[in-house]
Amino acid sequence: MSAGFDSTQVSIGDQVTAARSSVVVYDASEWGRIVVSDGDRLRFLHNQTTNTFQTRQPGEGCDTVFVTSTGRTIDLATAYVQDDSVLLLVSPIRREFLMDWLDRFIFFADKVKLADVTAETTALVLIGPESDRLIEALGAGDRAGQPYGSHALYPIAGAAVRVAVGSGLGLPGYTLMAPVAAAEPLRAAVQAAGATQIEAAAWERLRIEQGRPMPDHELTEDYNPLEAGLWHTISLNKGCYIGQETIARLHTYRGVKQQLWGVQFSAATPQETVLTSGEDKVGHVTSVVETESGALGLAYIRTKAIEAGLGTVQASDVVGTLVPLPFLSHEYL
Structure with a gap:
């Protein structure tokens, strides 16, 4: 070898x-x-x-x-x-x-x-x-x-x-x-x-590229683990723990307002860029990296937009296509 x-x-x-x-x-x-x-x-x-x-x-x-x-x-x-x-x-x-x-x-x-x-x-x-x-x-x-x-x-x-x-x-x-x-x-x-x-x-x-969230980017006190695509780390039936009441309520009442997704951009896009669909703000970029296929970012996207079938977003005049990433899960399995 x-x-x-x-x-x-x-x-x-x-x-x-x-x-x-x-x-x-x-x-x-x-x-x-x-x-x-x-x-x-x-x-x-x-x-x-x-x-x-x-x-x-x-x-x-x-x-x-x-x-x-x-x-x-x-x-x-x-x-x-x-x-x-x-x-x-x-x-x-x-x-x-x-x-x-x-x-x-x-x-x-x-x-x-x-x-x-x-x-x-x-x-x-x-x-x-x-x-x-x-x-x-x-x-x-x-x-x-x-x-x-x-x-x-x-x-x-x-x-x-x-x-x-x-x-x-x-x-x-x-x-x-x-x-x-x-x-x-x-x-x-x-x-x-x-x-x-x-x-x-x-x-x-x-x-x-894989979608692993990290502190100070995707993991902050602005987000919960359901929004961060970490459903695979959560037990919904184990009983009380710190933060359990909030997470259980979000799950029970479908209160997850945003989801972490991958976004493939048509051109370079800075971190923290606001993402829009038409005239509506639908998310923002938390991490971005240049790849052989162009700029790839992680972004929080509004759940209502996802459920409505949103496939593309705008970052000013740059087009972004939503892509699922291997590490992220968007529902409890």
Whole structure:
């Protein structure tokens, strides 16, 4: 197998193409890693986020959303249930906020401990259709075909590496987490097995193409997780949690006023551009990136316009075509 090549010598477009056609590795070490431990850990997370935790077993994982008391989004996280703790992979710019946020809800009688292990660990994300082949080469081939979020420890590059199913995008892949001392050997092993290393700019383009919302763009206190297309992270029957009343009411009374969609533009369009249909304002752009097919954006679009069959929008004199994206879900499945 050929070794991966240095991302600095390859264009962003070629890095993205490699993610679609083969396998790439993205260094996600700047993403936050928070460990929630002690006896009430599952009950605590069950009460703090949108997904269900009470019945989850070690080796399972899921995406979940932290929300405010009014159901507004704080962050999209991936949770990995371990034997005696839960490891949370959170957005880089929400790590410190979430540590403080979670600590506020730990009361005297709660058996819950928090630890920020970001500096003590490393994280690499494999992305692409050949990621199964690569983890097999690393000795973790039995992860292939397992449910999203499922994970286990494997001896790789002289360290115990947690290999989890899922790239955090709509593309196939795996997330690898290990002690920080193993960062360089693990990266070398992954590249030697054939993964191309990609830059942050390539990952940003991939996440917009796939539709993954991020804090300060699509995930803010202006939006709730139903609007953000994160229906797959929400349990509608698990009972009370922070923000549950608002989210349940929005679902029951069809109160989702806007939806996150992809928009393919005919020309470059700035972020925060207002989108119109005729004389009506129907949405605005939250993220945009240049692709080989032109500018592609993420945008919140009014639900009434979507239900009326809206297919195109205007950004001044630029035409935008609405496109579904793999990571986004617009109804409860």
